[in-house]
Ligand SMILES: Nc1ncnc2c1ncn2[C@@H]1O[C@H](COP(=O)(O)OP(=O)(O)OP(=O)(O)O)[C@@H](O)[C@H]1O
């Protein structure tokens with residue numbers, strides 16, 4: 001297994017803010033790697049160091065076998081980048097922007113460009129000032145996906161996409177992986193990472209807190225469920241792995257550990273289930289639950305950090 | 310206008326909020342407008358202190374089409390007060406119109422573009438409230454401007470009634486353009502479109518009144534600027550034209566509300582034209598993109614400086630009569646022989662044009678900073694484009710563009726002079742004089758590049774401050790007898806005042822060395838620093 005990205009002990013400060021505080025990240029060639037963390041945890045900063053846009057204050061980083069700062073231009077020809085907040089030139093059309101970004105990287109495949117425009121349902125004639133946030137993001141996505149770059153660096157690429165387009169995006173990423181290309185996908189949506197990623201790294205406050213396959217991280221997750229049953233579901237609260245049981249107008253809602261899910265469902269089946277919704281936890285909830293106590297002990301203001309929009 | 314109940318809800322709150330947001334901006338506009346009138350009043354009273362001076366002035370400008378085209382109707386020139394109104398009213402009316410345009414746009418279209426209006430409208434704010442609040446704020450600013458001009462001009466020693474009529478005329482022009490802007494913000498979907506539309510309409514109005522004033526006919530009455538100037542402050546003090554302005558302003562505002570009801574939030578009445586689905590080859594390089602981004606501004610600056618060249622050239626003939634008989638004005642030009650008067654005058658105009666070309670060069674360099682802080686540099690610098698190539702593309706446009714603009718100005722001045730004197734050699738002399746300033750302009754551009762590379766966050770503020778200082782130094786160091794080293798701080802002053810003085814090589818070499826050093830510092834700094842957002 002060769003590595004596409006290898007970062008260790010990365011430090012980056014902005015004045016008094018320590019945005020990266022000894023961050024580690026390993027991405028193997030050919031994998032889709034999820035880069036997860038709550039708002040302000042340092043995902044974009046890490047990516048911008050990897051792109052040679054920011055100069056790190058400490059640590060070691062290697063990208064496609066080169067130094068991100070020193071070899072920036074040569075490395076950029078081999079990768080495609082979609083920024084988190086895509087801004088374009090107001091008077092330039094989406095199609096022109098795609099061609100420009102593609103040409104400066106070293107050309108893009110016109111057939112694939114046309115196909116992607118179709119799939120993302122993007123009108124390339126519109127001037128950027130008339131695009132919505134999601135459509136600007138599509139412009140950057142088409143430019144990146146129509147290239148033959150061996151590494152795709154995507155910073156929260158779906159934050160403005162609707163569910164239909166999110167599905168198209170996931171399809172595209174699977175194709176990219178099938179071609180043996182590498183993807184670094186930053187996100188704060190756990191579900192997206194679960195759908196796409198071979199491995200994930202979870203960071204918080206500029207430090208890596210977990211890294212591994214999703215199965216390895218599964219023990220971290222806890223589902224939120226709302227159930228409506230024919231007979232009262234009072235016994236649920238006593239089952240192992242069930243937390244925070246609340247009664248609410250004939251329904252019960254509670255959280256359940258993933259590894260206890262099977263037992264809970266068996267129990268509910270005997271009560272005559274009329275309705276059931278389950279939601280995976282947001283990343284913020286995950287952090288609060290698993291690291292909250294630990295961080296609070298260190299004097300880190302957890303609730304405030306995780307509650308940021 | 311279907312202002313059912315509630316469409317104006319929240320106007321008061323929005324108005325107070327807008328007033329707070331503009332609490333520094335509007336006083337600056339008002340102070341600048343008032344200051345210009347007062348400065349004109351003080352300097353004219355000193356300049357034309359005898360009846361003979363005034364008579365010479367009247368004879369000279371009263372028959373000069375170029376001056377009339379720039380100023381207004383040549384009435385009331387038998388008093389100094391009338392001369393003040395003649396010289397300054399057009400400029401202050403432009404300031405009032407711009408103040409109105411920026412104020413109304415800022416609180417309507419710009420907010421809408423940024424999505425702030427959506428946020429407000431989802432709160433308890435009626436559909437018409439933002440526009441009404443913006444119009445009221447602009448109107449208030451115009452009224453305050455009228456009063457400050459009235460009070461300050463009276464205090465400067467001119468008759469009170471005329472001073473207040475002058476102020477009211479300026480305000481009336483501002484109010485009409487408040488109305489024009491209220492309509493324009495409905496018509497187009499983005500701020501720059503509004504500025505283009507309103508600016509263009511002001512230019513049309515200005516040209517119409519210029520034609521009317523030169524010909525002395527009815528065409529003046531087709532222009533709101535013409536109406537505002539028809540009050541003839543200090544001679545007729547007529548107020549009837551002001552009523553016309555008020556009626557038209559009110560009508561335009563009502564039309565603005567009616568159009569507002571016919572469009573969706575966030576869009577204009579006029580849908581933007583679609584662009585190209587694929588890029589032309591010419592766009593596909595950093596320089597191609599830079600040329601595309603700078604094109605509009607470069608054309609506008611070049612056309613503007615070329616036009617200025619025509620005006621300066623046209624004025625050259627009357628310089629002899631205008632200044633030749635006035636000792637103070639002679640001193641301003643460094644006491645040359647009367648023969649050399651025109652050359653001295655032209656030299657001064659080229660120095661001013663060079664300052665304007667430097668301002669363009671700085672704005673073009675700072676475009677790179679705007680691209681960077683607006684996140685648009687990042688996506689390009691993550692491709693195979695090097696930092697040097699990216700910055701170089703903007704700097705190349707700034708250097709070549711500023712040289713082009715000042716050359717255009719030399720060319721038009723030269724052509725006008727050839728037409729006036731019949732001497733073909735005048736063309737070469739004028740172009741040469743203009744081009745001689747290019748190294749100095751590039752040094753000013755270099756200052757901006759160095760700031761961009763080394764102090765990105767302060768670059769915009771510091772670079773414009775430097776341009777302002779160079780302007781002050783170049784214009785006033787000599788007439789105010791500031792020490793020589795102060796004058797040398799402005800690179801423009803390093804250039805001999807062509808065509809009056811001889812051209813020499815030494816300053817050229819010095820300036821080139823400074824420019825190269827500044828560019829090297831800027832590019833070197835940029836290569837080593839973070840790409841800084843915000
Ligand atoms: N240019 C900058 N100047 C100062 N502070 C910065 C700068 N860029 C980032 N920061 C700070 O560094 C920290 C990490 O920010 P970063 O943008 O990397 O977070 P993120 O994980 O991408 O968050 P999000 O999910 O909101 O995109 C934040 O506290 C942020 O405020």
Ligand SMILES: [Mg+2]
Pocket residue numbers: 043044045084155156
């Ligand atoms: Mg981010």
